[in-house]
Amino acid sequence: MSARICGYSLLLVAGLFSLPPLLAASQEPEPAEATATSGCTTSSATAAAVGSIGFRHPLASGNGKKVVVGRDHRLHLVYADANKIFYVSSADGVTWSPPLLLAGVAGQVRAEPTIAVDGAGTLGVAFDDPTGARLYYMYRTYQAATFSAPVQILNQPATQPSLVGAGTRMHLAFVDAFGVYYTAFPSTSPGTPIVRALDYTTICATNTQFTQPSVAVLVPPCGGTPVIRVGYLYFTDERQNPYGCPHPNVTNGAFVQDDQGNYIYSNAITTANPPAGTSIYGVSLSLTADSARFYLAWSDVYGTARTMLARGTPAGNWSTTNVDLVASSVDVAAEAGANDFRLTWAHVVPGYDALYYHEGAWPANSGLPIWSGSVLPVTLFGATNPQTVFWRRCGGGALASVIALYEGTGTGLRSHVRRCPSSCPATWIVDSGC
Secondary structure, three states: OEEOOOOOOOOOOOOOOOOOOOOOOOOOOOOOOOEEEOOEEEEEEOOHHHHOOOOOOOOOOOOOOOEEEOOOOOEEEEEEEOOEEEEEEEOOOOOOOOOEEEEOOOOOOOEEEEEEEOOOOOEEEEEEEOOOOEEEEEEEOOOOOOOOOOEEOOOOOOEEEEEEEEOOEEEEEEEOOOEEEEEEEEOOOOOOOOOEEEEEOOOOOOEEEEEEEEEEEEOOOOOOOOEEEEEEEEEEEOOOOOOOOOOOEEEEEEEEEEOOOOEEEEEEEEEEOOOOOOOEEEEEEEEEEOOOOEEEEEEEEEOEEEEEEEEEOOOOOEEEEEEEOOOEEEEEEOOOOEOEEEEEEEEOOOOOOOEEEEEEEOOOOOOOOEEEEEEEEEEOOOEEEEEEEEOOOOOOOOEEEEEEEEEEOOOEEEEEEEEEOOOOOHHHEOOOOO
């Protein structure tokens, strides 16, 4: 367990690389079906089952994954609409099943869902009741027809859940008004799991916020103990406190801890008495893992906005690069057995809410990612809260390498799928066996 103390000093790491091109303002083009891009094709849709309903921000709180690839190779998606939680699935990322109501009746508020799949194919869904800060969990075993009834699993306030499956367990991170927390439990019998406080505020800070927690589990390809990391955004203002703390600083940035509360990585800005009117806040964060490394993507503002990407090893060796000089909702995806990642981010500036996609690899001996091609603009306007997954379908058909799912202004959810040649490129695979 780790606690915040007066004047806790943090690292500032920054570099400027791979900035997306500035795009001229124009009417958003309707994405064409099967547009060739670097040997791949792109398909897009506003699926009637998803896109026709009039929700706002169904994917909000992107720290917890909203879409995963199941053991059945289908995409499984959860979202919130009108204080209810819904589930849909798709075999191709373009045509979606009719929405299934998972939770929410008159008089209830259900929000911020997250979905995960464990090694046995069990789907787990967590969501919260922000009015009472209660957290609920439900599951569906592989090939089962229905989900279990939702049950409250924690005896403490909890919001912004992030869920990931590994083996036959679910790993959960969440926050409350005082800190960030982690727990794990069997996927089909959650009970009331023991919760560990990873980071929490102290008396020095009169304004402290923990937001956007994201949990990732790295499972070594040849067995061994899974490595667990929890990332989150942290803000604190120590300038006004009644206790005479000696370091009146303002801190804002991203942190990563292990499941025991040890600090693994930080990239934050700490300043004493920033100029009046300086904008300081966190925007978004996403953490994921493959079989050998973690990827952390986040966006924050400390006077200047930035969108960042970091890569870390289980041993704690981290490298960082700048993705864009804007505030954005960002998501990163990776997959066990592959050596590359997918990154998507949407500007949060009103009137310039463009969505971008980029992919690359980040070898352990490289201080910077090796980008594949150039930044791809998915849409120029009207995007927010994107999600991306690492998705491969090999043999006998098209290979869908990634899906970018995002909220379109006034159009509900939209999905974009990149399809590459039907054979799996050997360069994607790095695990040659044990």
